[in-house]
Amino acid sequence: MKTGILGSGVVGKILVGGFLKHGHAVMVGTRDVSKLSGWTAENPSAKAGSFAETAAFGEMIVLAVKGSAAAARVIEQLCILWCIPGFLRNQWTHAFKLLT
Numbered sequence: 435m436k437t438g439i440l441g442s443g444v445v446g447k448i449l450v451g452g453f454l455k456h457g458h459a460v461m462v463g464t465r466d467v468s469k470l471s472g473w474t475a476e477n478p479s480a481k482a483g484s485f486a487e488t489a490a491f492g493e494m495i496v497l498a499v500k501g502s503a504a505a506a507r508v509i510e511q512l513c514i515l516w517c518i519p520g521f522l523r524n525q526w527t528h529a530f531k532l533l534t
Contacts, residue, residue, distance in 0.1 A: 438463060438492025440485055442470055446498040450480050463488030489529075 437453045439446045442464035453460045454477070461481040464470055470482040481491070489495055497509065512530065520526045 435459070436491055436493045437461075438488040438495045439498055440488055440495060441498035441500075442473075442482070443498070443500060445500075447473065449496055449498055450477070454479055461488045461491040 435458050437458045437460050439449050439453070439460060440463045442462050446462055450460050450462050459481075460479075461483050462470065463483055463485040465485070467482050467484065474480060474482050483491065516528070516530065519528055
């Protein structure tokens with residue numbers, strides 16, 4: 435399965451290693467891809483890209499970003515909202531965009 439990991443910190447890198455170990459194609463998303471050049475050299479079977487590239491790559495997306503407990507509650511509610519149309523129509527190709 436093609437897996438996208440959004441977040442290139444310690445947790446994100448550990449998750450990438452675990453998914454690779456189990457035979458998944460993995461891309462890690464980061465704000466600055468150049469920061470991962472050494473890491474991708476050490477992990478040639480993993481790809482690195484922007485958050486948008488990683489979200490488009492993955493059939494499954496894992497959010498591995500640091501935030502507060504309050505932010506986690508909001509993200510959880512957004513995930514529930516994302517699941518509703520998926521379960522109702524069995525279509526999972528929709529997305530949300532944050533407008534500021």
